Amino acid sequence: MNQRELKARIKNDPNLTGSEKAKKMREVAAAYRKLSDEELLQLVRDFVAENNRMPERCDLLYDTVLKERFGPWGRMLEKAGVKEVAQSYLERKRRRKEKRERHKEYRRKIREQQATEAERAAEGNLETTECAESAIQAGTAE
DSSP: OOOHHHHHHHHHHSSOOOOHHHHHHHHHHHHHHSOHHHHHHHHHHHHHHHHSSOGGGGTTTTTHHHHHHHHHHHHHHHTTSSSOOHHHHHHHHHHHHHHHHHHHHHHHOOOOOOOHOOOOOOOHHHHHHHHHHHHHHHHHHH
């Protein structure tokens, strides 16, 4: 019996409740939780080599373990090296990086501008204070 059949048998067992089915699936997948990331990815590579196709979630008992460790199914297949990384994903990633860099530069310019304005305001307050003091002194001298 392969993993897909075993998984289907557990899910379709009329004698088990939903929580019992989930518990049984967790018990079956428990052994896979102890494996390292590389060992899990090697299991996926072995599946592809044996079956000459990409695995689906229903094909593997440890699909939840893979999802927990590697994220979306497609990303897991890319990390295993059995699926090419989508160009649209790489393009989006590149655009996000460029946008972050542009925004970082924009924030730096804003900070510089605010510092310059603060310096000018401080100089202006100093001049205003000096003028007020000299006016007060001139008023007291009269």
